[in-house]
């Protein structure tokens with residue numbers, strides 16, 4: 001497709017910062033297993049995950065990268081994917097994504113996934129990886145190792161400090177949205193409250209889901225001083241969507257004003273609430289990752305337009321939130337570039353925006369806002385986590 005205008009050309013050429021994504025699967029997938037990764041839902045007998053906005057977008061926009069015709073049938077798509085093998089499939093899509101940095105959440109891995117370094121290696125010589133530490137995983141590991149309730153707060157904090165000192169870590173993340181939702185007492189819990197709550201956490205470990213301990217985790221994130229990524233909105237069936245509305249965080253955001261950057265991830269269908277929060281709180285940022293490829297090129301522009309109704313232009317970031325299938329690292333980038341370019345170019349054509357301003361907004365959103373939030377650790381070459389893998393992926 002010809003690039004219709006200078007904003008499209010600029011965004012097509014821009015190396016993106018994908019500030020929140022996950023690894024790609026390091027195994028060949030059966031047709032069924034591949035299809036199951038196209039959806040946030042569970043298997044639905046009689047209906048294919050290919051028959052969704054994301055599924056048709058994969059057949060339309062990813063098939064040509066596997067040397068197939070556009071709109072290739074699902075069976076042909078899955079067969080060609082298996083024929084090429086996971087290494088080549090990952091290489092093609094991750095390269096096509098055109099990202100200079102992938103910030104990888106390493107805290108969710110029900111499948112065998114690329115490490116951050118392997119993901120970057122598959123994306124080409126210019127791509128780098130950074131790591132995002134999921135704090136619930138740190139807390140759960142502390143409890144699994146065994147800790148006295150009275151020592152939990154200090155041991156968790158020490159473990160979190162150690163985790164974020166690893167080379168290449170640029171942020172922490174919380175999935176509080178999944179565990180309790182955001183309708184929490186916003187205040188920092190007292191030591192006595194934390195000890196009492198830790199006493200009731202099952203001795204064998206398990207999931208952190210106590211409201212006091214979730215609050216304590218969020219406040220520990222503030223103490224760590226790194227940017228905090230928060231899952232909000234869209235996710236899988238483990239979520240209670242209405243409790244993942246970021247507007248429920250308003251009181252906590254008042255209390256944490258002036259501390260760390262808070263990055264609201266995904267947000268859909270609450271991207272307008274997130275946009276409002278970013279407009280009124282200096283430390284709040286957002287993206288519409290995950291919603292980009294799940295709404296597909298046909299509708300991602302509308303989501304971006306709604307997010308940008310009131311979001312200050314220095315507050316919107318790009319992420320794919322791709323997990324498992326590298327198609328989504330590519331499709332997220334493609335949706336973002338086309339959706340944002342389309343809406344900005346239309347505003348230039350209508351003389352609502354100068355071309356220079358449109359290009360500034362494109363660069364800010366695709367790359368420079370992330371560089372600003374995460375700072376030098378995002379781009380300094382010395383901080384690749386674990387260096388390059390010895391095995392080519």
Ligand SMILES: [Zn+2]
Nearest residue numbers: 021022105321
């Ligand atoms: Zn994610």
